[in-house]
Amino acid sequence: MANAAPSLETLAIGCDIGGTGTKFGIVDRNGNVLFSGEMSTKKHKTVETFINELYEVLSPLINNAGGTGRIKGIGVGAPNGNFYTGTIEYAPNLPWKGVIPLARMIQDKFKLPVTLTNDANAAAIGEMMYGAAQGMKDFIMITLGTGVGSGIVANGQLIYGHDGFAGELGHTIVFPNGRMHEGTGKQGSLESYASATGVTLTAIETLEKSDEPSLLRAVPTDQLDSKSVFEAAIQGDKLALEIFEYTGKVLGLALANAVMFSSPEAIILFGGLTKAGDLILKPTRAHMEENLIQVFQNKVKILVSHLRESDAAILGASALVWDQK
Amino acid sequence: MANAAPSLETLAIGCDIGGTGTKFGIVDRNGNVLFSGEMSTKKHKTVETFINELYEVLSPLINNAGGTGRIKGIGVGAPNGNFYTGTIEYAPNLPWKGVIPLARMIQDKFKLPVTLTNDANAAAIGEMMYGAAQGMKDFIMITLGTGVGSGIVANGQLIYGHDGFAGELGHTIVFPNGRMHEGTGKQGSLESYASATGVTLTAIETLEKSDEPSLLRAVPTDQLDSKSVFEAAIQGDKLALEIFEYTGKVLGLALANAVMFSSPEAIILFGGLTKAGDLILKPTRAHMEENLIQVFQNKVKILVSHLRESDAAILGASALVWDQK
Numbered sequence: 001m002a003n004a005a006p007s008l009e010t011l012a013i014g015c016d017i018g019g020t021g022t023k024f025g026i027v028d029r030n031g032n033v034l035f036s037g038e039m040s041t042k043k044h045k046t047v048e049t050f051i052n053e054l055y056e057v058l059s060p061l062i063n064n065a066g067g068t069g070r071i072k073g074i075g076v077g078a079p080n081g082n083f084y085t086g087t088i089e090y091a092p093n094l095p096w097k098g099v100i101p102l103a104r105m106i107q108d109k110f111k112l113p114v115t116l117t118n119d120a121n122a123a124a125i126g127e128m129m130y131g132a133a134q135g136m137k138d139f140i141m142i143t144l145g146t147g148v149g150s151g152i153v154a155n156g157q158l159i160y161g162h163d164g165f166a167g168e169l170g171h172t173i174v175f176p177n178g179r180m181h182e183g184t185g186k187q188g189s190l191e192s193y194a195s196a197t198g199v200t201l202t203a204i205e206t207l208e209k210s211d212e213p214s215l216l217r218a219v220p221t222d223q224l225d226s227k228s229v230f231e232a233a234i235q236g237d238k239l240a241l242e243i244f245e246y247t248g249k250v251l252g253l254a255l256a257n258a259v260m261f262s263s264p265e266a267i268i269l270f271g272g273l274t275k276a277g278d279l280i281l282k283p284t285r286a287h288m289e290e291n292l293i294q295v296f297q298n299k300v301k302i303l304v305s306h307l308r309e310s311d312a313a314i315l316g317a318s319a320l321v322w323d324q325k
Numbered sequence: 326m327a328n329a330a331p332s333l334e335t336l337a338i339g340c341d342i343g344g345t346g347t348k349f350g351i352v353d354r355n356g357n358v359l360f361s362g363e364m365s366t367k368k369h370k371t372v373e374t375f376i377n378e379l380y381e382v383l384s385p386l387i388n389n390a391g392g393t394g395r396i397k398g399i400g401v402g403a404p405n406g407n408f409y410t411g412t413i414e415y416a417p418n419l420p421w422k423g424v425i426p427l428a429r430m431i432q433d434k435f436k437l438p439v440t441l442t443n444d445a446n447a448a449a450i451g452e453m454m455y456g457a458a459q460g461m462k463d464f465i466m467i468t469l470g471t472g473v474g475s476g477i478v479a480n481g482q483l484i485y486g487h488d489g490f491a492g493e494l495g496h497t498i499v500f501p502n503g504r505m506h507e508g509t510g511k512q513g514s515l516e517s518y519a520s521a522t523g524v525t526l527t528a529i530e531t532l533e534k535s536d537e538p539s540l541l542r543a544v545p546t547d548q549l550d551s552k553s554v555f556e557a558a559i560q561g562d563k564l565a566l567e568i569f570e571y572t573g574k575v576l577g578l579a580l581a582n583a584v585m586f587s588s589p590e591a592i593i594l595f596g597g598l599t600k601a602g603d604l605i606l607k608p609t610r611a612h613m614e615e616n617l618i619q620v621f622q623n624k625v626k627i628l629v630s631h632l633r634e635s636d637a638a639i640l641g642a643s644a645l646v647w648d649q650k
Contacts, residue, residue: 264487294415
């Protein structure tokens with residue numbers, strides 16, 4: 001406590017842009033989220049109105065924190081975000097198409113340095129600095145949300161790849177000629193099965209091809225999601241359990257392939273689907289092990305992020321700021 | 326030339342252990358293979374007789390190079406070789422089962438420090454130091470031989486993973502419930518299709534399920550391999566072309582998944598199958614691109630190693646020695 005009075009401490013803004021909503025917070029160096037909020041991403045047809053609203057909702061928080069002078073910079077996690085160029089490119093889960101120079105646009109608006117990376121990379125940094133991956137040098141972060149994202153850490157470093165786009169595990173093909181992904185036009189990718197949309201599609205398909213009674217038959221199709229499937233499953237609903245088993249089968253296979261690629265100490269899962277706990281984790285673990293060759297078996301941990309969901313990505317994004325020059 | 330008389334220069338031994346044969350050489354710091362030779366791996370039922378023969382065949386070369394005093398150490402590339410522990414573990418393509426402390430055993434025999442890694446990692450180091458990957462920080466090396474191996478370089482470093490076993494791309498599952506791999510008991514792995522054995526199996530299957538005449542029908546089954554398929558294909562044999570198309574389809578899909586994982590600048594292919602040139606490269610490239618999401622399309626190079634096949638892995642293995650403490 002002798003080093004710095006709290007009022008003089010430099011702070012960082014972390015901003016996590018998801019396909020549905022955007023979360024933001026002002027964070028100190030110890031990973032305390034001092035102020036935070038959220039807003040819709042989806043309703044903004046243009047990135048300009050999105051940035052305008054972000055500025056409006058963040059400005060009072062910045063004032064509460066002592067003004068722009070105390071903020072070192074802004075870290076942003078966004079789907080298909082590129083660490084090297086500060087752009088988001090062809091993001092299937094965002095309303096804005098093409099290549100968008102998001103870091104520069106936010107920087108121009110806020111007059112603060114902005115560092116951007118993809119949302120799962122930001123979450124991986126958050127876990128490494130403040131969460132379940134503290135002390136790990138090799139792990140994979142998987143975010144199971146609107147889409148499926150991933151951040152890969154090897155030798156203690158985030159893998160960005162030659163162009164800044166590494167870690168798109170959600171788009172790897174698990175079932176050739178499998179389910180069509182509306183956003184990418186590719187068939188059989190992990191994201192078509194293990195995302196929020198994917199679980200809904202599996203639920204619809206499972207209900208359609210069976211005559212079995214199910215609590216899920218009372219749920220309107222547009223409300224079918226991992227939460228409603230979870231609620232049915234804990235009451236022992238057979239089809240709901242089948243939906244988790246199938247989702248775990250696909251996810252477990254994709255995780256096995258990822259393990260045989262970079263041999264991580266742990267895979268850290270994050271996002272809505274993980275709330276189903278063992279209902280999704282048990283089949284995922286079982287199918288991962290089933291697909292691993294012997295040298296990899298029974299040594300990779302599958303962990304669920306214990307950071308508050310709203311905090312992990314904000315913390316990770318804010319952590320980008322501390323490395324800004 | 327003022328620094329060191331060549332006769333005083335320190336040398337390294339590089340040794341590449343494959344499922345069928347083992348290649349070895351004595352290499353200088355500039356990557357010149359001064360002396361080299363090869364021997365059978367397959368015929369040795371025990372690792373002890375293998376090491377004894379290796380000692381017998383290498384000793385005269387060491388004498389020619391000026392004796393043990395000039396050798397800094399031995400670098401070994403071997404399937405399922407572990408950089409951290411110096412062991413080979415459960416290698417499906419080697420005659421010796423279980424966990425074998427190979428580095429220690431060779432060290433005891435030769436009285437020289439030994440560093441071991443998997444064969445594809447060794448080849449990746451060879452390419453990075455002396456071959457097609459010079460100057461690259463993110464690339465993937467794929468060896469298409471008896472098995473399918475891979476070495477992944479990201480941020481300029483080889484990815485070993487938390488346990489030293491990263492880079493087993495050959496065992497990733499491409500077709501769930503696909504072709505059985507005799508060595509691992511897993512179904513549908515890349516190695517079941519894109520290895521020497523895999524191409525032979527595809528050839529047998531293709532010939533069986535078609536009535537089409539083919540030059541390959543004259544080849545005895547135990548001689549069917551990528552070479553005989555190549556020879557038929559360059560004469561326009563329809564089924565031979567189909568076999569390459571199918572192999573390229575599977576390999577291209579696996580490469581697309583690898584690209585979406587670590588986003589390399591290039592994939593460098595190495596090994597027997599690459600001798601078919603465009604017959605295998607064209608379908609591989611086409612199917613890789615087909616499975617990539619937009620941000621990755623048309624920017625990853627697929628290159629064929631231009632190091633002499635016998636040299637690349639020896640050079641890579643020898644390069645391990647220069648980092649020995």
